[in-house]
Amino acid sequence: MIIEIGHSTLVLALATAIILSVVPVIGARRLDRALMDVGSIGSVLLFALVTVSFAALTHAYVVSDFSVENVWENSHSLVPLVYKFSGVWSNHEGSMMLWLLILSLFSTLVAVFGRNLPDTLKANVLGVQAWIAVAFLGYILLTSNPFIRLDPAPLEGRDLNPVLQDVGLAIHPPLLYLGYVGFSVSFSFAVAALLEGGIDAAWARWVRPWTLAAWTFLTLGIAMGSYWAYYELGWGGWWFWDPVENASFMPWLAGTALLHSALVMEKRGALKIWTVLLAILTFSLSLLGTFLVRSGVLTSVHAFASDPSRGVFILCILLIFIGGALSLFAVRAPLLSAGGLFAPISREGALVLNNLVLTVACGTVLIGTLYPLVLETLTGDKITVGPPFFNLTFGLLMAPILVIVPFGPLLAWKRGDPLAALQRLYVVGGISFLVAVIFFYVQNGGPVLAVFGFAAGLFLVLGAAADLWYRAGIGEMNAVVAWRRLLGLQRSAFGTALAHAGLGVTVLGIVAVTMFQAESIAGMKPGGTADIGGYTVRFDGMRPGIGSNYTEDRGSFSVSRGGVAVAIVSSAKRVFTASGRATTEAGILTFFPNQLYISLGDPTKDGGIAVRIWWKPCIVFIWSGALMMAAGGFVSLSDRRLRVGAPRRKAQPAKSPAPTMEPAE
């Protein structure tokens, strides 16, 4: 019964979304307040209906109702409770439900917190959000319905894919979707602005918090996914340039560009047309990512579903939304007036360069991902575009920007003084290079690239600190005043510094682990040892174990350094009872920021077991840098609180408690 309630509320949601997609837009044209108000009320109603529907599906998972086909296929009565919850979005149908839930959540947040938006803009934004909702509701109901019943109901489910039975899965997709789908708000704002034919700096102020929120969640989602793949897939890689990873990385790159161009637009009124285009492109890439992953057109480690009818449906959604938005853009963009002027060397100029590089990098990832597909479709030739291609092209593009990032915040708006910025950074630059060179000598013969990489990473971290240093005026005035000034800086200044430093930390991690990781592959018998990274790893033997829905062989290892025992770590191979599928559980020992990674293999002929051990120096930096970037996003968002409420306010004391707007919590 509950399932039928879920199914029918989903149909009601479609009806609501259809009304919502038409009425407020007409209201905005006729300036009819009553019609426009339908947007807010309808959005909340839509969210409520989708939530009920999603809750019904979740309930079926939690009580293991195998009369529902979707539950039968992706769950099992013995699966731990947390994976029954996360099992909902482990599969195609459920993840589309999650997509929809988050979309309607964002609409509701705009409806509730967007009180200060002009009525027509708000009505149009909610209308455009509803168009997307209609498309995806139709998609779910017509091709991917999770509420289909089985008769007779099977007694037991077919189990959740063991690789997905992990806390990582519980967190990764919701975060990723909060990012992916969050960009729909930027998209809707862009389309709404084009419909109205007018756009100003205030528009950028409204869009930026939503973009920032989406970007922050996407950053967290990607970092989480990377760490999940790292420890779960068992071969110690943390980024594979897998098409599915690229699908989430492209919106991130475009979103990062959007964040920066919206900044120029908000503060200087320039780059309007470009910002609108970028907002459209960013969400288009999110849709493209959904298409690539969900249609099964690219088969990759993460893609579980493949069914051509679905692919064609999403392709139509893709063409309608991207094509429609871009056509509207082509017609309306010339109406948008050009904004403030600036010299090539200025904060704006630096941000334009940032946008150029990020956009080209995004284009590179896009063509690398789609090229084999298109080539095979057109000519039948099969080629592979793998990590070596991406590392080379992406690396070449991004390397120069790493050096330029610290200059950006130090340049003045409109017309910057490059010499002054250089003077402020040469100390920091010198220190970075010196430390890198020292490190190079200590490591004795590390490749030249490592020197550049380390210098760039350190430069980013120290440059971010230098930015705050000079803003606070440390060294120019007495310490107490400087300290007060530092505390008085806008939160967004801290956010920027934190995010840029985070990028530097990630770069340091990537360079260190790429250049200096060590590996030992050996057949080990109990008592056997391996020396790696200055540690001695002794194999203590295997013992069997039983979990709630799996059996395992667990090998334990004791790790010592210079004869002193440091830690005990275990690594396991699991076989899941229901599906008979197996996974590896890598044994990971963290010596911040380094890690020891132990993975078990097959038994060897002489009675031992194959063991692969990696020493991964500074690898934790890769994800902690990403966390710093996300933290920077949150810090900046908390600053927005004071501003978004009153976009046109001038020179008001920043301390007054303004109406708050909290995008997407």
Next chain:
Amino acid sequence: MSGLRLRSSSSAPGEVYLKGRMMRERALDGLSRVIQAVSSLRSSGRVSLQLLILLGLFLSPLPALAVNPDEVLPDPALEARARALSAELRCMVCQNQSIDDSNADLAKDLRLLVRERITNGGSDEQVMNYIVSRYGEFVLLNPPFSEKTWLLWGTPGALFVLGGLVIVFYARRHSRKPTDRALTAEEEALLADYE
């Protein structure tokens, strides 16, 4: 598994320098033919249940190591070369994994083949050419520049240049207006709110 193993019978290292079409024809032997048949079936969307199960077996991560201890060459220099080459070769039955990272049987066979060729004195280039002649360009993770891939390799640079030109074009169009002044009082007032 041994039935699927591809072993070179006679060709000496460096003998096979085939390019283009000839290479592709040669590539269509042994297991690669099966793989291509399977993938074309998959892309056409008509896949039988057995095939799906077969693929599922191929694609599920197996609890084995990529490089097994018994594969490792005694000479560290040769082993290092083998590892470097392995990282450039695709595991044909996996998705976007190099043979160095994959634990599929076919990847193991390829790893052994690479090591055998290296031990027999083949240069890196000869080994790669041999593997490509056997399996086709599909096996290369880094696609070589050719008439098929110039667009792929050219796009990043072309985009960069194009983007740069667009920026210069727009900058020049607006350059008639004075930009060599600092902020006007009005702009200053606007910014005061944000900074």
